[in-house]
Amino acid sequence: MKQTITTYQYNFITQQVNDLTSAYLSVNDLQVRLAIRAKVLEQVTPLLPSDEPNTQLFLTGLETDRLSRKSAAQLLELLVPMVEPFPLLSAKQLSKLFRKVKKLKQPEWYGLKRYELTYLGWNDGGNQKKYLVAPYEDRLIGIQGELAPETVKGVCAICQTIGNVALFLSTTKSSGLGTYTKKGNYICRDSNQCNRQLTDPQALADFLTIVQPQRKNRK
Structure with missing residues (x-):
């Protein structure tokens, strides 16, 4: 089939x-x-x-x-x-998407319904981190960011649905002199629930454009 x-x-x-x-x-x-x-x-x-x-x-x-x-x-x-499911990625493949993370907490693949996943997201509560793997411009990218401990009711920037959201912030670039720029938005704390509510990928693409690290201009 x-x-x-x-x-x-x-x-x-x-x-x-x-x-x-x-x-x-x-x-x-x-x-x-x-x-x-x-x-x-x-x-x-x-x-x-x-x-x-x-x-x-x-x-x-x-x-x-x-x-x-x-x-x-x-x-x-x-x-x-x-349904074309989200790809099953090995620990090595995930590590390549998060090269700067020394001890990457791996997602729990067991029980995940990959046919419901437009993107993969999981939390590292101990470090208040959230990791996202999502399709962007015909490739998979990995985004890590800080996830605020506070959960509030609001509209998720990814699925555009009202639910339990938390502020996600990623470092997008260095502005010089050791300072950094962080950007983000409120997204669902539970990424699996977010995926089930995600019916239009454009909002996800817009969110990724904001939070992904900016590449250095190549000469």
Whole structure:
């Protein structure tokens, strides 16, 4: 089965299906339910490969008059083999992305649903650090930064969703005389939750543009 769905597309489809399930459970008017279902089908169908049998099974499953959360989860499982997951990186590959970190805390790959990950993020609470590995300009880059211990309610700069966020700051360049410039924004403390809410990668790209270290101009 070809992997033709991006992780953020899968997350968008998941959100649409969850919204449809909520409507099925809370809306009594049949015509309203049909209108909501039609809207969901209109949004998700173009994202799915038409030549895959699981696509038709998935779309047919949505056309029931009532959809339980259990049934919705089973339908979404049909799409997982078509999702291009975040790559499984070795400890050596991760170390190369964070060359200046002497003792890099490795992420816990066990239990991660890589088909939900547009980027990889993990916390080092002991050092108040957060590490991000994300696609940027057709390559994977590693960003490390300070993660404030305080958690507040706010909008995440990456997933654009209101949740539990903390201030992330990275050193972007030296301004001379031993001083440095730090830039950042508030992002979800829980990167896995952030990924599940991430349906548009543009905000992630904008965030990475701000926080990645600036390269020295080459002559």
